[in-house]
Amino acid sequence: MxxxxxxxxxxxxxxxFHSAATAAGITYDCDTAADHFSELNLPTVGVPFTVSGNVQLNALAGSKKYAAVARLQITSSAAPGHSPDVFAGFSISALPADPKKTPSGLPAIQMLSYNVNGKDDEIIPLSMMTKPGTVQPFTLSYDSKNVTVSLGKDTKSFRLKAVEPVVRIVCSTGEFLFTDLTIRSQGTxxxxxxxxxxxxxxxxxxxxxxxxxxxxxxxxxxxxxxxxxxxxxxxxxxxxxxxxxxxxxxxxxxxxxxxxxxxxxxxxxxxxxxxxxxxxxxxxxxxxxxxxxxxxxxxxxxxxxxxxxxxxxxxxxxxxxxxxxxxxxxxxxxxxxxxxxxxxxxxxxxxxxxxxxxxxxxxxx
Structure with a gap:
């Protein structure tokens, strides 16, 4: 491309303008080769705001080093290619597996995790029962002090103080499709x-x-x-x-x-x-x-x-x-x-x- x-x-x-920003209806096909990554930063204006949409795994790129993963986070603004100092959000990842041993019978296992700077990713155990490729709805809300992440029926909040907050999407070693991605200020x-x-x-x-x-x-x-x-x-x-x-x-x-x-x-x-x-x-x-x-x-x-x-x-x-x-x-x-x-x-x-x-x-x- x-x-x-x-x-x-x-x-x-x-x-x-003295108003908050909104980006609505974005479709983003994040498609990366094995052992490579892609990053997209979307601007936000006005706190509090909410990010919502859907994500699904479309394909894994064979790798012996890394799992296929996509992350969506609210972060402080950082230079492209540099990791932000603070962030909170979630990830969807997948690994190849023996189809005889997976709940779905497919040659992969998929999982959802919460992620926040300074801590290991927290896997949602029941998410591993989900069939790979299932559309996963999500909502993240930020009020200048906390990020609340909702993944279906699972919700968790994280303390976060972001400077010039942005919505950061990173994916690696696979193809992940984001649809209906919306960033809206609350109360506008x-x-x-x-x-x-x-x-x-x-x-x-x-x-x-x-x-x-x-x-x-x-x-x-x-x-x-x-x-x-x-x-x-x-x-x-x-x-x-x-x-x-x-x-x-x-x-x-x-x-x-x-x-x-x-x-x-x-x-x-x-x-x-x-x-x-x-x-x-x-x-x-x-x-x-x-x-x-x-x-x-x-x-x-x-x-x-x-x-x-x-x-x-x-x-x-x-x-x-x-x-x-x-x-x-x-x-x-x-x-x-x-x-x-x-x-x-x-x-x-x-x-x-x-x-x-x-x-x-x-x-x-």
């Missing part, structure tokens, strides 16, 4: 509904302009004219795109912009600022319908990177074209991770949906 290449080049304007229902409605409108606009009209730039421009969109000046475009060739328009709501980027990377994007990410299900439906109609799309490697005070998270799908170029559908979320700036109120997100065509061997930008 191709990684996101050069994505940190495009940075949107700064944004200030009204704000969440507003963010969900905004995201649904943006997804519909993206479908109309970037999936329906694009890559015909003139067709996109004509549709924007019917919406009385105002074209940005070259100076305004340069703030976001720097030296990349592009045009941008601001819609009548004053908060939404549409962008066309020109070769070598040809792209159409819808961008907006929001206090929360919102429910991504409407976007996922639109993207999946488009991808299913054409076929050949596969997930790109998720991106989590920092440029200065800005953290960039991106996920998407890509297919290879006949000329060895690529077509990608991408979702980006940018947020401030500097503690002082966040304390001053810069807790919002800069979000964008992107439809991009890249030349051969250039990957995703």
């Amino acid at each position: 191709k990684a996101f290449v050069g994505v940190c080049v495009t940075i949107l304007g700064l944004f200030v 229902a009204a704000s969440s509904n507003s963010a969900d409605e905004k995201l649904s409108r943006m997804a519909a606009l993206y479908k109309e302009l970037c999936l329906g009209a694009f890559p015909d730039d003139k067709a996109v421009e004509a549709l924007l004219s019917t919406k009385n969109a105002q074209e940005l000046t070259p100076e305004q475009v340069k703030i976001t795109m720097r030296d990349d060739p592009a045009r941008g328009w601001k819609l009548q709501d004053g908060t939404t912009t549409v962008w066309l980027e020109f070769p070598p990377y040809h792209a159409c994007s819808v961008r907006w600022n929001a206090p929360q990410i919102g429910d991504l299900s409407s976007y996922r439906t639109i993207a999946s319908n488009y991808e299913d109609a054409l076929g050949g799309f596969y997930p790109t490697d998720p991106l989590d990177a920092d440029q200065g005070d800005i953290h960039i998270h991106a996920v998407g799908e890509q297919r290879t074209l006949a000329d060895k170029g690529s077509e990608s559908l991408l979702f980006f979320a940018q947020s401030i991770h500097n503690e002082k700036r966040r304390a001053a109120g810069e807790t919002g997100f800069s979000l964008r949906f992107v439809h991009q065509f890249a030349p051969p061997d250039r990957g995703v930008e």
Whole structure:
């Protein structure tokens, strides 16, 4: 799978919101080779918050050294590839076994464990009776002092004081599928509904302009004219795109912009600022319908990177074209991770949906 290449080049304007963050409806296929690991850190804003979803084991990668394992934890923020100082959460692991000796009759045994820094993993004994591959629901709640982990009927709390808490997913030596992964601040229902409605409108606009009209730039421009969109000046475009060739328009709501980027990377994007990410299900439906109609799309490697005070998270799908170029559908979320700036109120997100065509061997930008 191709990684996101050069994505940190495009940075949107700064944004200030006094609200907590939510990431909803994420599907993450954490697939690693034997004796290798993969790590994904998801930002959270506002305490208390709750993380929920499902996880299941899809496959083991044969290893003589390590068990297949996936961990989901609430941790203090740490540099990618470095273990956090404090964490609490759970793990799901599996080992190959003689099918004649396993409760399920399958050649593997699966188990759930609580894990917290400074202690050995605590296995939930009855979890070893579960058939490997069974979907396991989970919920983790954090209130600035304690993490409460619920795995089905089993619940346990751990003391935790996390600095800039994040949700950390690590997997190794196997494939684990996370679905319906949601991060929601508690007590922000009204704000969440507003963010969900905004995201649904943006997804519909993206479908109309970037999936329906694009890559015909003139067709996109004509549709924007019917919406009385105002074209940005070259100076305004340069703030976001720097030296990349592009045009941008601001819609009548004053908060939404549409962008066309020109070769070598040809792209159409819808961008907006929001206090929360919102429910991504409407976007996922639109993207999946488009991808299913054409076929050949596969997930790109998720991106989590920092440029200065800005953290960039991106996920998407890509297919290879006949000329060895690529077509990608991408979702980006940018947020401030500097503690002082966040304390001053810069807790919002800069979000964008992107439809991009890249030349051969250039990957995703």
